[in-house]
Amino acid sequence: xxxxxxxxxxxxxxxxxxxxxxxxxxxxxxxxxxxxxxxxxxxxxxxxxxxxxxxxxxxxxxxxxxxxxxxxxxxxxxxxxxxxxxxxxxxxxxxxxxxxxxxxxxxxxxxxxxxxxxxxxxxxxxxxxx
Amino acid sequence: xxxxxxxxxxxxxxxxxxxxxxxxxxxxxxxxxxxxxxxxxxxxxxxxxxxxxxxxxxxxxxxxxxxxxxxxxxxxxxxxxxxxxxxxxxxxxxxxxxxxxxxxxxxxxxxxxxxxxxxxxxxxxxxxxxxxxxxxxxxxxxxxxxxxxxxxxxxxxxxxxxxxxxxxxxxxxxxxxxxxxxxxxxxxxxxxxxxxxxxxxxxxxxxxxxxxxxxxxxxxxxxxxxxxxxxxxxxxxxxxxxxxxxxxxxxxxxxxxxxxxxxxxxxxxxxxxxxxxxxxxxxxxxxxxxxxxxxxxx
Amino acid sequence: xxxxxxxxxxxxxxxxxxxxxxxxxxxxxxxxxxxxxxxxxxxxxxxxxxxxxxxxxxxxxxxxxxxxxxxxxxxxxxxxxxxxxxxxxxxxxxxxxxxxxxxxxxxxxxxxxxxxxxxxxxxxxxxxxxxxxxxxxxxxxxxxxxxxxxxxxxxxxxxxxxxxxxxxxxxxxxxxxxxxxxxxxxxxxxxxxxxxxxxxxxxxxxxxxxxxxxxxxxxxxxxxxxxxxxxxxxxxxxxxxxxxxxxxxxxxxxxxxxxxxxxxxxxxxxxxxxxxxxxxxxxxxxxxxxxxxxxxxxxxxxxxxx
Numbered sequence: 230x231x232x233x234x235x236x237x238x239x240x241x242x243x244x245x246x247x248x249x250x251x252x253x254x255x256x257x258x259x260x261x262x263x264x265x266x267x268x269x270x271x272x273x274x275x276x277x278x279x280x281x282x283x284x285x286x287x288x289x290x291x292x293x294x295x296x297x298x299x300x301x302x303x304x305x306x307x308x309x310x311x312x313x314x315x316x317x318x319x320x321x322x323x324x325x326x327x328x329x330x331x332x333x334x335x336x337x338x339x340x341x342x343x344x345x346x347x348x349x350x351x352x353x354x355x356x357x358x359x
Numbered sequence: 360x361x362x363x364x365x366x367x368x369x370x371x372x373x374x375x376x377x378x379x380x381x382x383x384x385x386x387x388x389x390x391x392x393x394x395x396x397x398x399x400x401x402x403x404x405x406x407x408x409x410x411x412x413x414x415x416x417x418x419x420x421x422x423x424x425x426x427x428x429x430x431x432x433x434x435x436x437x438x439x440x441x442x443x444x445x446x447x448x449x450x451x452x453x454x455x456x457x458x459x460x461x462x463x464x465x466x467x468x469x470x471x472x473x474x475x476x477x478x479x480x481x482x483x484x485x486x487x488x489x490x491x492x493x494x495x496x497x498x499x500x501x502x503x504x505x506x507x508x509x510x511x512x513x514x515x516x517x518x519x520x521x522x523x524x525x526x527x528x529x530x531x532x533x534x535x536x537x538x539x540x541x542x543x544x545x546x547x548x549x550x551x552x553x554x555x556x557x558x559x560x561x562x563x564x565x566x567x568x569x570x571x572x573x574x575x576x577x578x579x580x581x582x583x584x585x586x587x588x589x590x591x592x593x594x595x596x597x598x599x600x601x602x603x604x605x606x607x608x609x610x611x612x613x614x615x616x617x618x619x620x621x622x623x624x625x626x627x628x629x630x631x632x633x634x635x636x637x638x639x640x641x642x643x644x645x646x647x648x649x650x651x652x653x654x655x656x657x
Numbered sequence: 658x659x660x661x662x663x664x665x666x667x668x669x670x671x672x673x674x675x676x677x678x679x680x681x682x683x684x685x686x687x688x689x690x691x692x693x694x695x696x697x698x699x700x701x702x703x704x705x706x707x708x709x710x711x712x713x714x715x716x717x718x719x720x721x722x723x724x725x726x727x728x729x730x731x732x733x734x735x736x737x738x739x740x741x742x743x744x745x746x747x748x749x750x751x752x753x754x755x756x757x758x759x760x761x762x763x764x765x766x767x768x769x770x771x772x773x774x775x776x777x778x779x780x781x782x783x784x785x786x787x788x789x790x791x792x793x794x795x796x797x798x799x800x801x802x803x804x805x806x807x808x809x810x811x812x813x814x815x816x817x818x819x820x821x822x823x824x825x826x827x828x829x830x831x832x833x834x835x836x837x838x839x840x841x842x843x844x845x846x847x848x849x850x851x852x853x854x855x856x857x858x859x860x861x862x863x864x865x866x867x868x869x870x871x872x873x874x875x876x877x878x879x880x881x882x883x884x885x886x887x888x889x890x891x892x893x894x895x896x897x898x899x900x901x902x903x904x905x906x907x908x909x910x911x912x913x914x915x916x917x918x919x920x921x922x923x924x925x926x927x928x929x930x931x932x933x934x935x936x937x938x939x940x941x942x943x944x945x946x947x948x949x950x951x952x953x954x955x956x957x958x959x960x961x962x963x
Contacts, residue, residue, distance in 0.1 A: 235857065240936050242880075243857045274836035277828055278857040279693050285877075351931075362764050366757060367750070460751075464744035465801075468712050469765035469808070472732040 231259075231266055235276050243278055247286035251295065255309050266296065266304045360471065360479035368484060371449050375491045378441065383498050390502035393425050397505040406508060410602065418509050418602075426506055426514075438499070438519045439528070442492070443557055446532025449484065451549040454648070455540025474653045481537070481645055488533055492526025499525070511597070512626045513605035522627065523634030531637035532557045534644035541648050560640060564633045576607060576625075581616040663690035663725065665812055665844035666711065670720035673706050679868050680706040684720070686873035688846075688861050690811075693838060695859030695876075696848040697941055702865040704848040705745065708816050711846070712742040724812055738767055741810040745817050747801035751790040755783060755800055762804050774807040777833075795826025802830065806837050813837075813845045819854070831858060856937040864941060869949035876937065883940055884922060886913045887931040898925035903943040914943045 233250055235243055254260040266272075266287070273280040287304050290296040297307040332342055365372070397403065400421055405414035454477075457463040467473040499520030507517055518524060535556050539549035579599055597604040598616070603623030610617045621629065666688040673681045681703040688694050698704050709715040710722050713729050713736035721728045729736045749758060755778060763769040778785055783796055792800065798818065805813055815834070819827040835858070838845050849855055855862075862879060864872040872879065886897060890911050894901045899917025914935060917925075922932055 237853060237857060242937075270836060270839040273839050274832045276857070277831040277835055279860050280835060280839045281693070281860045282857065360764065363761055366753070366761070461744065461746060461748040462750060464709075464714065464742070465748045465750075465804075466765075467732075468714055468737060468740075468742040468744070469762070470734050470738045470767050471765050472734055472737065474732065 230271075231264065233267075233272065233276060235278065244282045244286040244289070247272075247283070248289050251286075251290055255295065255306070260306055260309070262306050262309055264306045266306070268303060360476065361483065364480050364483040368449070368487070372487060375445070375487070378445075379491065379494055379498075382437075382495060386498040386502035390504070393502070393505050396421065396424065402505075402509070406602075422506070422510055426510060426516075435516050435519070438516065438525065439561070441495075442525055442529035443532045443554070443561070445491075446488070446529045446534075447536045447550045447553050447557070449488065450533040450536025451540045451553060452546050453480065453484065453537050453540060454652075455536075455544065455546040455549040458540070458544035459546055474649065477649055477652055481649070485530065485533070485645070488529055489526055492529050496521060496525050507603075509602055511603050511605035511621070511623060513621050513629065518626075518629075522630035523638070524630060527634035527637035527641070528561070530641040531560065531644075534641035534648075535560075538644040538648045538651075541651060560637070564636060567633065567636075576619055577622050579618045579620065580612075581618060583614055583616055664688065664723075665690040665692065665725060666694070666846070667723045667726075668707075668720070669722070671707070671710060671717055671722050672719040673703075673710060673715065674718040679718075681710070681865075681868050684865075684870045686863055686870065688844065689875075690725070690844050691842055692844055692861040692875075693835075693859045694844070694846040694861040694863060695855035696846055696863045696865065697850065697852055697855060697945070698848075698865035699850055699945065703868040704850075704865055705816055706868075707863075707865065708742070708814050708846065708848055711812075712740045712814055713737050714742075734767075739810055740812045740814055741805035741808045743801055743805045743813075743815045743818055746821060747798045747818070749789045749797060749801055752788065754786050754788050755792075756785040758789065758800060758804060759785075759807070762807055766808050768809045770807045770809050774803050777803045777806070793826075795822050795829065798822055798826065798830055799833070802833060809841075811842075811844060813843050815845065815847045817848055817850070820849075820851075827854075852938055852941045855941075862941070864944045866945050866947070867949035871944040871947060871949065872940075879940060880935060880937065882918060883914060883916050883935045885933045885935050885939065886915055887911075887933070888913065888927075889929060896925075898922055902947055914939065 231254070233247055235246055239246070241249075251260065251266070267275065269280050269283045269287070272278070272283045287296060290304075294308055295306065296304050298304045329342075332345075337345070400417045402414065402417060402421060405417065457466055463473075466476060471479075499517075503517050503520065507521075510517075512518060512521065519528075532553065536549055536553035539553040539556070540546065543549045543552060581598065597606050597620065598609065598618055599606065599620050601623060605621040605623075607619045607621065609619075664687050666686075668684050668686050671681060671684040672679060684703075684707065696704050696707065706715070707722075710717055711724065711729055713731050713733060716731035723729065724736070724739045727735065727739065729740075750761070753761065759771060759774045762774070763771060775785065777799070781796070781799055783792065783800065789797060789800065798821075802815075802818070805815075813834075818834075819830055822830060831854075834845060834847075837843060847855065847858060860876050862872065862874065862876050863870065883902070888897065888911055890906055890909050892911065894904065894913075897913055897915055897917075898921040899915045902914045902916055904911055904913040926932070
């Protein structure tokens with residue numbers, strides 16, 4: 230059975246932690262199509278968390294198309310996310326390396342780079358909402 | 360509630376049973392010995408024939424053997440102490456322990472409302488105490504029967520052990536302790552306060568029976584033909600000439616002895632007055648406890 | 658799990674006065690059935706008062722509290738039967754055995770699931786014949802919880818249930834509570850002054866301080882309705898969207914926790930401002946530290962928000 234972890238002090242809401250763990254495990258290959266996730270009761274008892282949190286996480290995963298199943302019959306992985314196409318991955322890796330070289334030449338520290346990434350991501354998200 | 364009450368008072372019930380056994384054993388042994396002597400001395404016949412007038416020496420010696428001295432003192436103190444301490448020990452924790460230990464939050468949040476919890480408990484425990492009191496009283500009455508035929512029942516031992524007094528005193532201590540436990544939320548404190556209250560009441564009762572003698576008493580005037588003797592009140596055969604009368608005091612007035620005494624047939628009247636006082640206090644205390652518990656919002 | 662429609666617990670201007678002081682005042686909220694409610698507040702905030710009013714151990718001075726539509730009336734059997742109460746420090750009769758405690762439960766309740774009680778003891782490895790005083794603190798808490806669960810009431814109220822337990826006992830206890838909640842559609846109210854434990858447990862939040870209700874609502878809705886704004890120091894409270902719950906000022910910038918919807922945020926936003934989501938802990942702390950709404954400042958406060 231797939232076992233989850235929960236970090237109470239991470240600041241990330243519990244249901245998101247559950248969703249992330251499923252996504253990550255799928256990417257790493259630890260979860261495969263057909264695998265069954267724990268029932269709501271099993272998970273609530275295992276982690277001592279609110280069952281509604283589990284329901285929310287499972288609903289989110291189902292919404293993303295990663296899981297499926299009928300109530301009372303368990304939740305199963307239905308689709309592993311496609312790994313990115315090797316070509317796209319390779320070209321993105323190259324442009325990222327070039328960008329880092331440019332940032333380094335401009336004198337940006339690691340922290341400045343991280344902050345810049347956060348700002349740009351935040352702005353992009355805002356654009357999407359607004 | 361029956362099982363719950365039983366389980367919570369189980370130890371106390373066992374102690375009471377042990378007391379009954381101990382007191383019973385003593386009473387049966389001593390009472391049997393007393394009856395043997397009573398019959399051997401020919402007292403039954405004497406009493407039947409002359410009402411005691413014909414065998415004063417035998418009566419006096421009988422009384423001396425069984426009423427004066429260590430034997431009666433041994434049993435006298437427990438007869439007063441047991442109802443007091445037992446009543447306190449059973450009554451103080453009934454509410455006091457629940458409140459002191461916080462178990463009231465458990466007991467009163469089940470499905471039985473607290474007033475019903477209390478009245479059921481009080482009913483059962485009171486019934487148990489009454490049963491205990493009646494059994495002890497019966498044992499004491501049986502044990503003391505021969506002496507009762509030749510002495511006054513207003514003497515401390517028979518008075519406290521027969522009739523209502525034992526049970527009434529027990530219930531009074533119990534009732535006051537229950538109320539104290541409710542008000543003080545504490546077992547030891549409740550026992551102390553209730554003990555003081557019960558002591559005051561007992562003192563009052565004794566005063567009533569003794570120096571105050573509020574009770575029905577009678578007065579007899581005895582002319583003394585050849586000068587009045589210094590008669591003591593403590594003589595075995597009462598100066599009133601009737602076995603069983605309890606002489607309070609004798610004074611000289613001119614050529615007369617004025618005797619104030621309690622007639623033998625007033626035993627029950629006195630029992631109802633003094634025992635009744637105890638019972639009234641007991642019922643009032645328990646009633647007030649139920650009323651307070653019902654009205655209280657915490 | 659939350660069942661749509663039914664309200665498990667509804668408080669309506671609930672208040673309780675002890676002598677001259679109000680332990681609880683003007684408390685209004687509605688909890689959906691199947692929720693797990695976190696009741697937070699410092700000691701003396703009124704948590705135990707609210708819980709004892711719910712259970713039927715106490716009568717309100719004003720207002721009312723209703724459990725599944727029926728007003729709680731102190732000492733009415735109907736009220737007492739609807740709620741299972743686990744008081745602070747899990748009181749039990751120390752001289753009783755575990756079996757005696759269950760016998761007690763059976764005698765004092767209309768509904769009693771003896772099979773559940775015995776099965777839980779079996780699973781926990783607690784012998785029925787053992788005396789309560791011979792059990793560890795964690796085991797005693799488990800026995801007390803078992804008694805509350807065996808009563809089979811639809812509402813379970815826990816008053817600081819894990820305060821005196823070690824971390825492992827705590828975890829085991831809350832695991833059992835969560836498991837029981839799923840199994841029977843129970844509505845659970847957990848009072849605690851330890852905020853961090855409640856985040857993973859509750860989906861409805863009630864914050865009390867100084868006898869007043871500071872905040873109440875479903876956790877998801879509350880978190881969505883609050884944001885952490887980072888703005889220049891010069892911006893006054895009135896220039897911020899929504900209601901300012903708390904504000905920290907630095908030399909050049911201020912951080913404000915505001916109650917504002919996304920729409921209000923979008924309208925008010927300026928360049929150089931930043932809005933971040935609020936965490937559970939931040940939200941609760943902000944409302945705990947906010948001065949309680951009294952009749953005096955209620956008008957002033959509403960003037961600010963309108």
